[in-house]
Amino acid sequence: MVLANGIKHYAGSLNVKTITDKxxxxxxxxxxxxxxMPAWQPTSLQYKExxxxxxxxxxxxxxxxxxxxxxxxxxxxxxxxxxxxxLKTRQIEFYTQATExxxxxxxxxxxxDRELKEKIDQITKxxxxxxxxxxxxxxxxxxxLWKKKGGI
Numbered sequence: 001m002v003l004a005n006g007i008k009h010y011a012g013s014l015n016v017k018t019i020t021d022k023x024x025x026x027x028x029x030x031x032x033x034x035x036x037m038p039a040w041q042p043t044s045l046q047y048k049e050x051x052x053x054x055x056x057x058x059x060x061x062x063x064x065x066x067x068x069x070x071x072x073x074x075x076x077x078x079x080x081x082x083x084x085x086x087l088k089t090r091q092i093e094f095y096t097q098a099t100e101x102x103x104x105x106x107x108x109x110x111x112x113d114r115e116l117k118e119k120i121d122q123i124t125k126x127x128x129x130x131x132x133x134x135x136x137x138x139x140x141x142x143x144x145l146w147k148k149k150g151g152i
Contacts, residue, residue, distance in 0.1 A: 051139035057102045064095035
């Protein structure tokens with residue numbers, strides 16, 4: 001798999017101006033033949049599980065933020081509905097609990113795989129990058145870190 005801008009820059013280096021499906025297909029084929037691209041590897045089951053958990057976590061965090069904003073708005077209404085406010089509070093509690101459960105499951109899966117844990121530990125040495133961010137990036141890109149002398 002190659003990013004689209006890689007093909008675009010390749011086309012620019014050949015001074016290709018034609019934009020048709022047939023010309024683009026030929027250009028992509030030439031790129032693949034010239035560069036000797038490695039074969040595509042499917043996502044491992046562990047990465048897929050972590051990716052699905054990270055996506056669900058992201059979705060729940062958005063829902064949690066939206067629910068908190070709605071509750072804040074309800075609390076500042078002139079006439080507030082106590083039942084709706086109570087429902088929104090329970091909804092926030094549910095989202096908070098679900099977030100904690102998913103984060104715990106992600107940590108557990110990372111801890112179970114020594115190689116993945118080492119990768120994550122190396123990445124999280126960078127200030128501002130936490131476990132969830134590192135796992136999300138690795139799993140969304142199906143990125144494999146090759147070991148080099150002195151680090152990644």
